[in-house]
Amino acid sequence: MIMKKEFGILMVEDSRTQALKLQQMLEQHGYYVTYCQNGLEAMTTLLNHQISIVITDWIMPEMDGSELCRAIRKHDFGKYVYIILLTAKDSKNDIIEGLEAGADDYLTKPVDDAELLARLTTAERVIRLESSLKQRNKEIALLSITDPLTKVYNRGYLNDNLPKAIKRATRYRQQMSIIICDIDHFKKVNDTYGHHAGDVVLKFFAQKLSLSLRKDLDGSPGMAARNSSSCFLKRT
Numbered sequence: 001m002i003m004k005k006e007f008g009i010l011m012v013e014d015s016r017t018q019a020l021k022l023q024q025m026l027e028q029h030g031y032y033v034t035y036c037q038n039g040l041e042a043m044t045t046l047l048n049h050q051i052s053i054v055i056t057d058w059i060m061p062e063m064d065g066s067e068l069c070r071a072i073r074k075h076d077f078g079k080y081v082y083i084i085l086l087t088a089k090d091s092k093n094d095i096i097e098g099l100e101a102g103a104d105d106y107l108t109k110p111v112d113d114a115e116l117l118a119r120l121t122t123a124e125r126v127i128r129l130e131s132s133l134k135q136r137n138k139e140i141a142l143l144s145i146t147d148p149l150t151k152v153y154n155r156g157y158l159n160d161n162l163p164k165a166i167k168r169a170t171r172y173r174q175q176m177s178i179i180i181c182d183i184d185h186f187k188k189v190n191d192t193y194g195h196h197a198g199d200v201v202l203k204f205f206a207q208k209l210s211l212s213l214r215k216d217l218d219g220s221p222g223m224a225a226r227n228s229s230s231c232f233l234k235r236t
Helices: 016-028 039-048 065-074 092-101 113-145 155-171 186-193 195-211 223-228
Strands: 004-012 031-036 053-057 082-087 105-108
Touching: 004 016, 004 039, 004 113, 016 031, 016 113, 031 039, 039 053, 039 065, 053 065, 053 113, 065 082, 065 092, 082 092, 082 113, 092 105, 105 113, 113 155, 186 195
Parallel strands: 004 031, 004 053, 053 082, 082 105
Antiparallel strands: none
16 A cells, blocks of 8 residues: 555544544555644644645534634645535535635535545645646746756846845845956857857856855855855856
8 A cells, every 4th residue: 555645634523533433544545644623733733744635524612614724724834735624514505605714625424435535536636736836836937047058046136136135235234245257268168169168168167156155054055155156157
């Protein structure tokens, strides 16, 4: 059995017996399940664990299912949280209320195992699609601020971030340095060996420049490094 750890499920149910029944069934199908008794506990758990799917009862103490849905939608968890609302209510108005509160789907009690698994398959598709779109948007955003050849930040990034860096340094009375450098006799490289060789030189130069920049404690380029690496390389 393949564990679906990327689809961590939070079960929110005030009835421990009902929760255990569903939890055992879901774990038998490879899901990793965390259990909470009410909405307040659920919000704390969501803030401290990687949860992709919430299966919540509607009628609960402290914070009911619809209130939990609203609370989840108001908070930015850095990714989409798919919500399935379980309820004994089955009128059209109740269903509309649950969906308007932020639920993606709903099931009426008693829950049929096969139907719940089918709904979870839909949830997985939505989560994968959202993750794919988010990654694609990151790639597009990165392409818009980096040079396609050297992979260092481009002039657009420099124009946008240099004024911010100057304002930040002025506000906090910090020192700031701007380095403008040139590759000696670069035109001669292009004229003698061709632009392909010139591209190789530019890529090598950008790589060496990037490796020379200061890093933060977490290994990522520091603010000063990010500003310094916002260089605009061009052939002359």
